Amino acid sequence: MEQTVQLYLVPTPIGNLEDITLRAINTLQSVDFILAEDTRTSGKLLKHLAINKPLQSYHIFNEHGTVEKVIKRLQAGETAALITDAGTPGISDPGFLLVRACIKEDITISSLPGATAFVPALVNSGLPNDRFIFEGFLPHKKGRKTRIDALKDEERTMVFYESPHRLLKTLEQLGEVFGEDRQACVSRELSKLHEENVRGTLAELLQYYQSHVLKGEIVLTIAGKK
Structure with a gap:
C-alpha cells in the first residue's frame, strides 16, 4: 500500500533562481508549512515564486530543540517541506536529525532531486x-x-x-x-x-x-x- 508523504526535502537554487524545478515549486505550494534555514532568505525565494505558506525556522542552532515539535505536527497529519538557504537539505546543511527522527517514527519522507553545489x-x-x-x-x-x-x-x-x-x-x-x-x-x-x-x-x-x-x-x- 502506497504511503502518503509527510515530509519533503526540497533543494533550492544555489544561485540562479531558474534552477528551481517544477516539482519543487508544486511541492512547496502543496504542503501545510515550510521549514527554512533562514526565513528571511527563504521568504525572498517564496515571494519570487508567489508561494505563501507558513514558514518555521529550522537551522543548525535550533535543530535539536525543533525536531520533536515538527514530528508531533507531522504525526497529527500535517505535511511539511524542508528547505535550506541554497542546495539540498542534509548536504552540509540541516536535515539529518529530522530525517532520522522521521524514519524512527515511521513518517514517510521524499527527497526531491535538484540543485547542489x-x-x-x-x-x-x-x-x-x-x-x-x-x-x-x-x-x-x-x-x-x-x-x-x-x-x-x-x-x-x-x-x-x-x-x-x-x-x-x-x-x-x-x-x-x-x-x-x-x-x-x-x-x-x-x-x-x-x-x-x-x-x-x-x-x-x-x-x-x-x-x-x-x-x-x-x-x-x-x-x-x-
Missing part, C-alpha cells in the same frame, strides 16, 4: 569523477590537521566546501600535506553571473587568490594521490 564543481574541475569523495567543510580548528593528514594517501578526487576567508589557509595547509604540485580547482559563484572555475596546482591557486578578491561560497576539488 559539489556536482557541477566536480564536473567543471576536469579532474577524474568516476570515483570521488565528498568531505564537506573541514573542521575550523580542532581536528582540522588530523582530517587533512588522514586524506594524504586518498587516491580518489576529493571535494570540499570552503568559505572565502579560510580558502588561503586551506590551500596552504593542503599544499603542505599533499604537495604544492597537486592539481586542484576552485569553483565559486556557481550558476551565477560571475561564476568562476580556476584550475591549477595548489601552489598556483594560492598565488592566484593572494591577489584576487574572494567572494561567495566556494567548492574546492582536489586530485587524488597518483
Whole structure:
C-alpha cells in the first residue's frame, strides 16, 4: 500500500533562481508549512515564486530543540517541506536529525532531486569523477590537521566546501600535506553571473587568490594521490 508523504526535502537554487524545478515549486505550494534555514532568505525565494505558506525556522542552532515539535505536527497529519538557504537539505546543511527522527517514527519522507553545489564543481574541475569523495567543510580548528593528514594517501578526487576567508589557509595547509604540485580547482559563484572555475596546482591557486578578491561560497576539488 502506497504511503502518503509527510515530509519533503526540497533543494533550492544555489544561485540562479531558474534552477528551481517544477516539482519543487508544486511541492512547496502543496504542503501545510515550510521549514527554512533562514526565513528571511527563504521568504525572498517564496515571494519570487508567489508561494505563501507558513514558514518555521529550522537551522543548525535550533535543530535539536525543533525536531520533536515538527514530528508531533507531522504525526497529527500535517505535511511539511524542508528547505535550506541554497542546495539540498542534509548536504552540509540541516536535515539529518529530522530525517532520522522521521524514519524512527515511521513518517514517510521524499527527497526531491535538484540543485547542489559539489556536482557541477566536480564536473567543471576536469579532474577524474568516476570515483570521488565528498568531505564537506573541514573542521575550523580542532581536528582540522588530523582530517587533512588522514586524506594524504586518498587516491580518489576529493571535494570540499570552503568559505572565502579560510580558502588561503586551506590551500596552504593542503599544499603542505599533499604537495604544492597537486592539481586542484576552485569553483565559486556557481550558476551565477560571475561564476568562476580556476584550475591549477595548489601552489598556483594560492598565488592566484593572494591577489584576487574572494567572494561567495566556494567548492574546492582536489586530485587524488597518483
